Amino acid sequence: MKSIFKIEDFPLNGQFLIEASAGSGKTFTLIIIFLKVLLKNAIHPSISTKVKLDDILIVTFTNLAASELSERIVELLIDAKLIFEEKITESKYFVPINSIRNQVVDTKLAITILNSSIKNIDKLSIYTIHGFCHKFLYDIDEVLQTNPMDLISNTYNLKKRSVSIFWKKYYLKADSQLLEIISSLWSTPTQLLNKIDKLIDNSIPITEYYKIEKIEENLSYFNSKIYLIRELWTHKEEIFDEIFNLPCINKRKYNRRNMRVWQNKIDLFLNSSEFQNFDKEVFVKFSLSNFQDQINSNENKILYQFSSAIDNLVFKSNQIIDMLVNHAVNETKNSFNILKEKLNLITYDDLIKRTSEIFNSDDRYVIKETSNKFPYVLIDEFQDTDQNQYDIFNINYELAKPESLLCLIGDPKQSIYSFRGADIDVYHAAIKNVNQIFYLDCSFRSSEKFIEGINSIFSLREDPFCIGNRITYQSLLPSPISKVKTWFVNNKENKTIKFLISNKMSKKHETFEKIIKETANEIYKILDSNVSLYDGNNKKHVQKKDITILVRTNDECLLVKKKLKQLEIESEIVSNKKNVFESHLIINIIYLLELIDDPSNLQKLSSFLCCDFFANKPSDLNSLLEEEKTIEAIRASIYEYRKIIINDGLFAMILIFIERERIYEHLQSDKDRNRLIDDFLYISETLNEEFNNFYHLKSFIRWLCEGIISPESMSPQETHESSEDAIKISTIHNSKGLEYSIVFLPFIFYFNIKKSSIDYDIKNKRYCLSKKLDKEILKNPLFKEEIRLLYVAITRAIYGCYLGVVDGYNYSPLNYIINCDTNKTLSDEVKCLCNLNENFEVIDKTY
Numbered sequence: 001m002k003s004i005f006k007i008e009d010f011p012l013n014g015q016f017l018i019e020a021s022a023g024s025g026k027t028f029t030l031i032i033i034f035l036k037v038l039l040k041n042a043i044h045p046s047i048s049t050k051v052k053l054d055d056i057l058i059v060t061f062t063n064l065a066a067s068e069l070s071e072r073i074v075e076l077l078i079d080a081k082l083i084f085e086e087k088i089t090e091s092k093y094f095v096p097i098n099s100i101r102n103q104v105v106d107t108k109l110a111i112t113i114l115n116s117s118i119k120n121i122d123k124l125s126i127y128t129i130h131g132f133c134h135k136f137l138y139d140i141d142e143v144l145q146t147n148p149m150d151l152i153s154n155t156y157n158l159k160k161r162s163v164s165i166f167w168k169k170y171y172l173k174a175d176s177q178l179l180e181i182i183s184s185l186w187s188t189p190t191q192l193l194n195k196i197d198k199l200i201d202n203s204i205p206i207t208e209y210y211k212i213e214k215i216e217e218n219l220s221y222f223n224s225k226i227y228l229i230r231e232l233w234t235h236k237e238e239i240f241d242e243i244f245n246l247p248c249i250n251k252r253k254y255n256r257r258n259m260r261v262w263q264n265k266i267d268l269f270l271n272s273s274e275f276q277n278f279d280k281e282v283f284v285k286f287s288l289s290n291f292q293d294q295i296n297s298n299e300n301k302i303l304y305q306f307s308s309a310i311d312n313l314v315f316k317s318n319q320i321i322d323m324l325v326n327h328a329v330n331e332t333k334n335s336f337n338i339l340k341e342k343l344n345l346i347t348y349d350d351l352i353k354r355t356s357e358i359f360n361s362d363d364r365y366v367i368k369e370t371s372n373k374f375p376y377v378l379i380d381e382f383q384d385t386d387q388n389q390y391d392i393f394n395i396n397y398e399l400a401k402p403e404s405l406l407c408l409i410g411d412p413k414q415s416i417y418s419f420r421g422a423d424i425d426v427y428h429a430a431i432k433n434v435n436q437i438f439y440l441d442c443s444f445r446s447s448e449k450f451i452e453g454i455n456s457i458f459s460l461r462e463d464p465f466c467i468g469n470r471i472t473y474q475s476l477l478p479s480p481i482s483k484v485k486t487w488f489v490n491n492k493e494n495k496t497i498k499f500l501i502s503n504k505m506s507k508k509h510e511t512f513e514k515i516i517k518e519t520a521n522e523i524y525k526i527l528d529s530n531v532s533l534y535d536g537n538n539k540k541h542v543q544k545k546d547i548t549i550l551v552r553t554n555d556e557c558l559l560v561k562k563k564l565k566q567l568e569i570e571s572e573i574v575s576n577k578k579n580v581f582e583s584h585l586i587i588n589i590i591y592l593l594e595l596i597d598d599p600s601n602l603q604k605l606s607s608f609l610c611c612d613f614f615a616n617k618p619s620d621l622n623s624l625l626e627e628e629k630t631i632e633a634i635r636a637s638i639y640e641y642r643k644i645i646i647n648d649g650l651f652a653m654i655l656i657f658i659e660r661e662r663i664y665e666h667l668q669s670d671k672d673r674n675r676l677i678d679d680f681l682y683i684s685e686t687l688n689e690e691f692n693n694f695y696h697l698k699s700f701i702r703w704l705c706e707g708i709i710s711p712e713s714m715s716p717q718e719t720h721e722s723s724e725d726a727i728k729i730s731t732i733h734n735s736k737g738l739e740y741s742i743v744f745l746p747f748i749f750y751f752n753i754k755k756s757s758i759d760y761d762i763k764n765k766r767y768c769l770s771k772k773l774d775k776e777i778l779k780n781p782l783f784k785e786e787i788r789l790l791y792v793a794i795t796r797a798i799y800g801c802y803l804g805v806v807d808g809y810n811y812s813p814l815n816y817i818i819n820c821d822t823n824k825t826l827s828d829e830v831k832c833l834c835n836l837n838e839n840f841e842v843i844d845k846t847y
């Protein structure tokens with residue numbers, strides 16, 4: 001049973017869930033609960049166990065959220081002390097603090113606890129899950145006297161080595177036909193790594209294991225099918241006639257023209273037997289399953305034989321690809337794990353896994369006997385938890401009983417971290433363990449009119465989150481604070497949800513640039529006209545810093561920033577990642593510098609030639625290194641770079657290096673080459689200053705290597721110009737838990753699942769190539785997560801939100817959520833909505 005949350009009724013022992021929508025005060029509630037736990041002895045003086053500040057553990061999701069929480073807790077403790085001392089009544093925390101004060105029996109003790117907590121604030125235990133596990137393992141290693149492992153945050157280079165080890169072990173001596181299939185999936189180790197990067201070090205287990213011999217066996221079977229098909233294909237005229245004569249055949253699809261095209265493709269493959277000519281889509285058109293019940297073995301003898309053989313062929317090719325994908329991921333994971341063990345390294349993902357293993361093992365009694373347990377645990381953003389994380393805190397709760405509390409706070413509508421292993425099923429399973437569920441029903445963040453707008457949007461469909469009754473939308477009520485919040489234009493109340501309609505251009509990036517231009521125009525309008533925000537106390541003019549643009553990816557952040565700069569609007573990217581050592585590109589600088597430092601070293605030359613900026617494959621290396629002249633030419637230019645770096649510094653040398661080595665040309669096939677070069681230059685520029693502080697190149701290289709191993713301990717950080725008055729740009733993921741006055745979502749009309757990556761198929765417990773977008777889109781978990789991302793994005797706004805609308809992108813969560821009929825365009829649907837809803841406005845910028 002769910003009951004409304006009231007701090008005075010909230011018990012301090014047990015396992016509880018607080019589930020509520022965005023902006024309803026979950027984080028606010030968490031810190032109020034923190035205060036009540038802290039004052040437990042003052043509320044119940046008869047309890048003998050003393051609650052200390054560091055008995056209470058708060059876990060949140062990002063470093064940004066953790067530092068926000070610390071600030072809020074300090075503010076709360078100071079306000080609480082002053083309220084208990086009856087020195088103030090003005091505080092946004094007054095009502096809940098006063099409720100706690102009414103329950104406190106020993107006020108003097110309460111003030112003493114507050115004073116001492118303020119003094120010892122450095123003992124506050126607020127962690128991200130990774131931060132908590134890191135500290136836990138460090139402490140436990142001391143207790144168990146085990147050798148602590150080095151934490152490595154940038155795993156790219158280790159993964160790169162793991163892929164190379166795998167590649168050398170299996171592919172260099174693989175059958176040539178198998179190699180052909182492999183190169184249709186990935187032709188270099190780097191390409192393979194790019195596809196499986198995220199899967200190597202997360203908590204997804206090793207799947208069913210296939211030996212390469214087994215894959216080769218399947219390949220022989222595949223070849224035998226080709227042999228059979230080639231024989232049957234000599235009767236192709238008969239096969240075609242039988243198809244044309246099928247009573248229910250789709251004549252528009254199976255017409256003579258198409259058949260001729262398909263015939264040529266099949267001929268090409270059967271004559272060459274090369275896998276690259278195997279056009280599966282064409283073969284499928286002749287498969288038995290494609291004709292369904294239309295053919296039978298008696299009436300369409302030859303067609304039946306042919307289409308059954310095609311079925312087998314397609315099935316086998318899928319199976320071989322599936323086996324190769326699983327083999328590559330599993331084996332690379334294996335090499336990666338072996339490497340980590342040899343080097344005594346631990347990754348961020350391992351932190352959680354290892355901590356959970358300890359909590360699940362006999363060593364848990366070590367935890368019980370030491371101070372490595374937290375009696376009171378408050379978890380924010382619980383919807384983004386995975387099984388390992390939940391296990392840790394659930395066992396901790398059991399170990400710390402009877403005086404223990406596990407308070408889970410979350411909103412399943414905001415679960416957006418499945419790529420990190422977050423699992424909404426864990427959330428639903430955990431609910432079964434809790435003693436009671438509480439909810440919050442008012443929104444405090446946004447203005448009343450904005451809340452009405454959000455309620456209208458998410459009520460357009462019965463099942464807006466596309467997940468049945470597991471996630472429903474309950475309209476939010478405005479709190480008294482929301483009722484007074486308003487934004488005005490020329491002293492008239494402004495509309496709260498605005499749809500910015502723009503044109504679809506011939507290329508995606510042009511469409512994106514156009515909508516950013518329209519966004520910039522709207523920003524100019526807001527800044528130039530008389531637009532103000534009223535929060536119930538103050539009315540102020542909108543400044544640039546009140547405006548935030550939210551996008552999906554870091555690349556989109558850079559695109560927006562670049563475009564705004566051209567339009568002379570100052571902006572800054574709000575990022576969790578501020579460290580150049582997090583970038584995998586830095587290793588390329590190290591390879592280059594190592595060679596400059598020691599040009600005659602052949603090993604360093606090999607590493608340099610294999611770096612990201614040359615299209616050399618490790619297999620090309622031997623022939624390259626055998627050419628005396630090539631080697632001499634490279635060495636000559638390296639000596640030149642040595643002179644430049646000594647005289648003009650790192651950045652100048654990198655600029656000349658890019659130009660002379662024609663790096664742009666090497667990266668010809670790389671769609672992201674501009675970004676790669678931009679990043680490379682940016683990193684070199686950032687490091688240039690530090691480079692000037694080193695006397696020897698060797699020491700600088702050593703410093704860079706240290707930076708890769710523990711980036712968090714390094715300075716300098718990327719020098720983001722942090723301007724007080726600039727438009728903010730952030731990814732939606734980074735904006736979680738935060739709030740902004742005015743939000744722009746320029747690219748929200750667009751959705752694209754990466755088609756060529758590899759996913760883990762939870763149902764079948766295996767890795768597979770990502771599925772294309774199709775009519776089954778509504779069943780696709782990534783699509784459902786995008787709906788939740790849309791929800792998170794919109795609900796960051798306090799006063800107003802602008803949503804980008806462009807027609808022609810059918811499978812977008814925006815289309816889905818506003819119930820856009822397939823016969824209508826998104827912009828038409830939006831215009832209809834705006835006619836019916838007083839909170840909505842259309843800004844039509846189409847021409």
Ligand SMILES: Nc1ncnc2c1ncn2[C@@H]1O[C@H](COP(=O)(O)OP(=O)(O)OP(=O)(O)O)[C@@H](O)[C@H]1O
Nearest residue numbers: 021022023024025026027028029092444445737738
């Ligand atoms: N009871 C309250 N009284 C006054 N202000 C409140 C109260 N609860 C929340 N707020 C304010 O409302 C805003 C949103 O609160 P909070 O960040 O806790 O919401 P949330 O539910 O955690 O949101 P999200 O799920 O989007 O992260 C904050 O500015 C907070 O200070």
